[in-house]
Structure formats: C-alpha cells, structure tokens
Amino acid sequence: MRSIHLIVLAALLLYLVPSCSQKPQEKQEPGKTEAKPRDKTPVKTILFFGNSLTAGYGIDEEDAFPALIQDRIDSLGMDYRVINAGLSGETTASGLSRLDWFLEEAPEVFVLELGGNDGLRGISLEETRKNLKAIISQVREKYPETSLVLAGMQIPPNMGPDYSAGFQNMYTEISAATGVVLIPFLLEGVAGDPELNLPDGIHPTEEGHQLVAETVWEYLEPLL
Incomplete structure (x- = not known):
C-alpha cells in the first residue's frame, strides 16, 4: 500500500513541475508590445538608359557621367540613387526589347540616351524615331508620374548631310511631340575634341565625362 502511495506522489510531482527542456516565457510589461523595425523610406531612383556613352566605355x-551625377547628388545630401543601365553597342531596337527588365522599380527620373549607334549604322530615321517614341510611351504607360529626359545626339556627316541633319x-x-525634357546635345563641348575623347574619337575620356555630367546636371537638377 505504501508503494502505491509513493507512485501516485511521484506522478503528481512530474505533472506539477515543468519539464527542464521547456523554455520559460519572457515576461512582458503590461501595455508594452514588441517593437518592430521601421520600414525605411524608399530611395528615389534615377535611371540612365543608354549605350556605351552611358556605360562609360573605355x-x-x-x-x-552617371556615377559623377551620383557623386553630385550625394554631396548635396539628396535622397536619390542612380542606376547605370548603359550597354555598349545598344541600338534603339535592342533597348526597346530589354526595357521591361529595368522597369521593375518605378524610376523617379528616366534619362534616355539612345540613337547614336543607329546613326552610325545608317538605320532609317523612321525606325529610330519609332523606337525612341515606343520607349517613352512604355515608361509613361507604366509610370505616369516619372519625369523623362531625352539626350540628343549628333553624328558625323558620313551618311550624307541630309541624314545627319535629319538625325539631329x-x-x-x-x-516637341512627347513633351519630354530635351538635352539638345549630350556631348556638347566634348565631341570632336581629341583631348576629351579616347583614340576612337567617339567615346569621352574621364575629363570628357566630367563635362558631360555638367551638361546633364543642367537639365536634371530642376527635376529633382
């Protein structure tokens, strides 16, 4: 009979005493909830969409120049992030085909720098014009509030004066047709100067990109 009482007492103690493997719950002060990390304000994006000039060939x-724009923005304490989406050899057609991939985030400003390779290859102006307008249209359709900047280009008269003038x-x-901000000539003060261009005579040196950045900033700053 005594042994039965001991077994019952042991079972009762096991039931009342918490298992050592259980982690005790932390006590929380009344009225106090666990703090959650605050979401950071998303940084606004400036997307430079272009060819080797934007990419910084050589x-x-x-x-x-896109990185130099970022340096200027940082020095002014402005809350913007620059994305360099330049690709060497890019034409307006290939740019149009890869546009969606870069529109996953809503850019605050979209700078379009394409067409130079079209001109150097003698692609019809109608084709280039159609592709540039299509890029602008797609950006606006997806992000109506995005500011758009179009970087104008000029080409040598190799293709004939009519083509060169029509290209410009x-x-x-x-x-004028779309209402985008126009940089009349991206390479203003740089094109044709051997001191500011690589030996190919097309792509700017580091010093040339500094002047390009100044030209871009003149039109970009009012939009920020």
Whole structure:
C-alpha cells in the first residue's frame, strides 16, 4: 500500500513541475508590445538608359557621367540613387526589347540616351524615331508620374548631310511631340575634341565625362 502511495506522489510531482527542456516565457510589461523595425523610406531612383556613352566605355564605370551625377547628388545630401543601365553597342531596337527588365522599380527620373549607334549604322530615321517614341510611351504607360529626359545626339556627316541633319532634328521633334525634357546635345563641348575623347574619337575620356555630367546636371537638377 505504501508503494502505491509513493507512485501516485511521484506522478503528481512530474505533472506539477515543468519539464527542464521547456523554455520559460519572457515576461512582458503590461501595455508594452514588441517593437518592430521601421520600414525605411524608399530611395528615389534615377535611371540612365543608354549605350556605351552611358556605360562609360573605355574608362572605369565610376568615372562615367552617371556615377559623377551620383557623386553630385550625394554631396548635396539628396535622397536619390542612380542606376547605370548603359550597354555598349545598344541600338534603339535592342533597348526597346530589354526595357521591361529595368522597369521593375518605378524610376523617379528616366534619362534616355539612345540613337547614336543607329546613326552610325545608317538605320532609317523612321525606325529610330519609332523606337525612341515606343520607349517613352512604355515608361509613361507604366509610370505616369516619372519625369523623362531625352539626350540628343549628333553624328558625323558620313551618311550624307541630309541624314545627319535629319538625325539631329529628330530629337527636337520627338521632344516637341512627347513633351519630354530635351538635352539638345549630350556631348556638347566634348565631341570632336581629341583631348576629351579616347583614340576612337567617339567615346569621352574621364575629363570628357566630367563635362558631360555638367551638361546633364543642367537639365536634371530642376527635376529633382
């Protein structure tokens, strides 16, 4: 009979005493809830969408004009992040085909720098114009509040004076038709200067990109 009482007592103690493997719950002060990390305000994006000029062909990307724009923004304490979406050899057609991939985030400002390779290859102005307008249209359709900037270009008269003149005027016409901000000539003060261009005579040096950045900033700053 005594043994039965001992077994019952042991079972009762096991039931009342918590298992050592159980982690005791932390006590929480009345009225106090666990703090959750605050979401950071998303940084606004400036997307430079272009070819080798934007990519910084022949120099370090950190010396290309989009990176210099980022340096200027940082020095002013402005809350913007620059994305360099430049690709060497890009035409307006290939740019149009890869556009969606870069529109996953809503850019605050979209800078379109394409067409130079079209001109150097003698692609019809109608085709280039159509592709540039299609890029602008797609950005606006997806992000109506995004500011758009079109970087104008000029080409040597290799393709004939009519083609060269029509190419230059094309950017003005597109800007007037779509209402985008126009940089009349991205390489203003740089094109044709051997001291500011690589030996190919097309792509700017680091010093050339510094002047390009100043040109871009003149039109970009009012939008920020």
